[in-house]
Amino acid sequence: MIAVGEIVTLSYTITNTGEATLSDATINDPLLDAPLLCGSGDLPVDDSVTCEATYVLTQADLDAGTLTSAATATALDPQGDRVTDVATTTVDLPLPEPEPEPVPVPALGSIALMLLTLLMLLMGLLVCQQRRCTA
Numbered sequence: 052m053i054a055v056g057e058i059v060t061l062s063y064t065i066t067n068t069g070e071a072t073l074s075d076a077t078i079n080d081p082l083l084d085a086p087l088l089c090g091s092g093d094l095p096v097d098d099s100v101t102c103e104a105t106y107v108l109t110q111a112d113l114d115a116g117t118l119t120s121a122a123t124a125t126a127l128d129p130q131g132d133r134v135t136d137v138a139t140t141t142v143d144l145p146l147p148e149p150e151p152e153p154v155p156v157p158a159l160g161s162i163a164l165m166l167l168t169l170l171m172l173l174m175g176l177l178v179c180q181q182r183r184c185t186a
Contacts, residue, residue, distance in 0.1 A: 053144055057108045065089055065124045066099040073126035073134060080122040082106050094126060108144075118142050 063078045073094040078087040082104075089102035112118050119141045126134050 053108060053113065055108060055110050055113060058105050059108060059118070061104045061106055061120060062101060063087070063089065063103070063122055063124070064099050064101045065094065065126070067094045067096050067126070069128070069134065070096060071129050072096065073128060076100055076124065076126040078102065078104075078122050078124055080104075080120055082118075082120055089124075113144060116144055118144055 061080070061082065063080075065076045065078070067073050074092070076089040076094050078089055080087070083106070087102055087104050090100035094100055106118075108118070119139065121137065121139045123135055123137050128134050
Protein backbone atom coordinates (compact mmCIF):
# COMPACT_ATOMS: atom_id res chain seq x y z
CA MET A 52 0.00 0.00 0.00
CA ILE A 53 1.31 3.47 -0.87
CA ALA A 54 1.40 6.10 1.84
CA VAL A 55 2.14 9.79 2.28
CA GLY A 56 5.89 10.32 2.63
CA GLU A 57 6.82 7.27 0.57
CA ILE A 58 9.80 7.90 -1.70
CA VAL A 59 9.45 6.97 -5.37
CA THR A 60 12.19 6.93 -7.99
CA LEU A 61 11.63 8.92 -11.17
CA SER A 62 13.63 7.76 -14.20
CA TYR A 63 14.21 10.00 -17.24
CA THR A 64 15.78 9.01 -20.57
CA ILE A 65 17.01 11.63 -23.04
CA THR A 66 17.68 10.42 -26.60
CA ASN A 67 19.44 12.56 -29.18
CA THR A 68 17.31 12.08 -32.32
CA GLY A 69 18.84 15.10 -34.07
CA GLU A 70 21.73 15.46 -36.51
CA ALA A 71 24.41 16.91 -34.19
CA THR A 72 26.04 16.02 -30.89
CA LEU A 73 24.41 17.69 -27.87
CA SER A 74 25.85 18.62 -24.48
CA ASP A 75 24.72 19.63 -20.97
CA ALA A 76 21.53 17.57 -21.01
CA THR A 77 19.19 18.48 -18.13
CA ILE A 78 15.67 17.65 -16.98
CA ASN A 79 13.25 20.17 -15.49
CA ASP A 80 10.16 18.70 -13.91
CA PRO A 81 7.73 20.45 -11.53
CA LEU A 82 8.03 17.37 -9.29
CA LEU A 83 11.73 18.13 -8.75
CA ASP A 84 13.18 20.80 -6.49
CA ALA A 85 15.90 21.75 -9.01
CA PRO A 86 17.00 20.94 -12.58
CA LEU A 87 18.55 17.48 -12.91
CA LEU A 88 21.84 17.17 -14.83
CA CYS A 89 21.84 14.02 -16.97
CA GLY A 90 25.26 12.74 -17.89
CA SER A 91 28.53 14.60 -17.67
CA GLY A 92 29.56 14.96 -21.30
CA ASP A 93 28.38 14.98 -24.86
CA LEU A 94 25.32 13.14 -26.14
CA PRO A 95 26.09 11.81 -29.65
CA VAL A 96 23.40 11.39 -32.31
CA ASP A 97 21.16 8.34 -31.67
CA ASP A 98 22.61 7.92 -28.17
CA SER A 99 20.68 8.09 -24.90
CA VAL A 100 21.37 9.02 -21.31
CA THR A 101 19.25 8.05 -18.32
CA CYS A 102 19.10 9.86 -15.01
CA GLU A 103 17.10 9.35 -11.84
CA ALA A 104 15.66 11.50 -9.07
CA THR A 105 13.52 10.80 -6.03
CA TYR A 106 10.15 12.25 -5.14
CA VAL A 107 8.21 12.12 -1.86
CA LEU A 108 4.50 11.35 -2.27
CA THR A 109 2.08 13.88 -0.79
CA GLN A 110 -1.51 13.65 0.41
CA ALA A 111 -2.53 15.61 -2.71
CA ASP A 112 -0.96 12.86 -4.89
CA LEU A 113 -2.90 10.16 -3.06
CA ASP A 114 -6.13 12.19 -3.18
CA ALA A 115 -5.69 12.62 -6.95
CA GLY A 116 -4.92 8.91 -7.38
CA THR A 117 -2.23 9.76 -9.96
CA LEU A 118 1.25 11.17 -10.22
CA THR A 119 1.97 13.28 -13.30
CA SER A 120 5.47 14.13 -14.51
CA ALA A 121 5.71 16.93 -17.07
CA ALA A 122 9.44 16.84 -17.84
CA THR A 123 11.30 19.19 -20.15
CA ALA A 124 14.61 17.91 -21.52
CA THR A 125 17.08 20.62 -22.51
CA ALA A 126 20.52 20.35 -24.12
CA LEU A 127 22.89 22.55 -26.09
CA ASP A 128 23.72 22.04 -29.76
CA PRO A 129 27.28 22.70 -31.14
CA GLN A 130 26.41 26.41 -31.65
CA GLY A 131 25.30 26.75 -28.01
CA ASP A 132 21.59 27.01 -28.87
CA ARG A 133 19.11 25.29 -26.59
CA VAL A 134 17.26 22.24 -27.87
CA THR A 135 14.20 21.20 -25.84
CA ASP A 136 11.50 18.57 -25.80
CA VAL A 137 8.60 17.97 -23.41
CA ALA A 138 7.16 14.65 -22.29
CA THR A 139 4.26 14.07 -19.90
CA THR A 140 3.60 10.80 -18.14
CA THR A 141 0.81 10.01 -15.70
CA VAL A 142 0.95 6.99 -13.42
CA ASP A 143 -2.06 5.68 -11.48
CA LEU A 144 -1.34 5.28 -7.80
CA PRO A 145 -2.78 2.18 -6.12
CA LEU A 146 -5.60 3.21 -3.84
CA PRO A 147 -5.23 2.23 -0.20
CA GLU A 148 -7.49 -0.62 0.83
CA PRO A 149 -10.48 0.64 2.79
CA GLU A 150 -10.54 -0.03 6.49
CA PRO A 151 -12.95 -2.87 7.33
CA GLU A 152 -16.19 -1.79 8.97
CA PRO A 153 -16.14 -2.52 12.69
CA VAL A 154 -18.54 -5.24 13.76
CA PRO A 155 -20.62 -4.10 16.73
CA VAL A 156 -20.10 -6.37 19.71
CA PRO A 157 -22.76 -6.30 22.42
CA ALA A 158 -21.56 -5.15 25.79
CA LEU A 159 -20.95 -7.83 28.40
CA GLY A 160 -24.03 -6.67 30.31
CA SER A 161 -26.22 -7.29 27.24
CA ILE A 162 -24.87 -10.80 26.84
CA ALA A 163 -25.42 -11.54 30.54
CA LEU A 164 -28.99 -10.22 30.30
CA MET A 165 -29.70 -12.39 27.24
CA LEU A 166 -28.30 -15.47 28.98
CA LEU A 167 -30.30 -14.74 32.13
CA THR A 168 -33.50 -14.32 30.07
CA LEU A 169 -32.84 -17.60 28.24
CA LEU A 170 -32.18 -19.38 31.55
CA MET A 171 -35.44 -18.04 33.03
CA LEU A 172 -37.41 -19.21 29.99
CA LEU A 173 -35.92 -22.70 30.25
CA MET A 174 -36.64 -22.89 33.98
CA GLY A 175 -40.19 -21.74 33.35
CA LEU A 176 -40.64 -24.49 30.77
CA LEU A 177 -39.29 -27.08 33.22
CA VAL A 178 -41.58 -25.93 36.03
CA CYS A 179 -44.51 -25.76 33.66
CA GLN A 180 -43.77 -29.23 32.33
CA GLN A 181 -43.57 -30.69 35.83
CA ARG A 182 -46.98 -29.15 36.65
CA ARG A 183 -48.37 -30.04 33.24
CA CYS A 184 -49.16 -26.49 32.27
CA THR A 185 -51.33 -25.85 29.27
CA ALA A 186 -51.28 -22.82 27.18
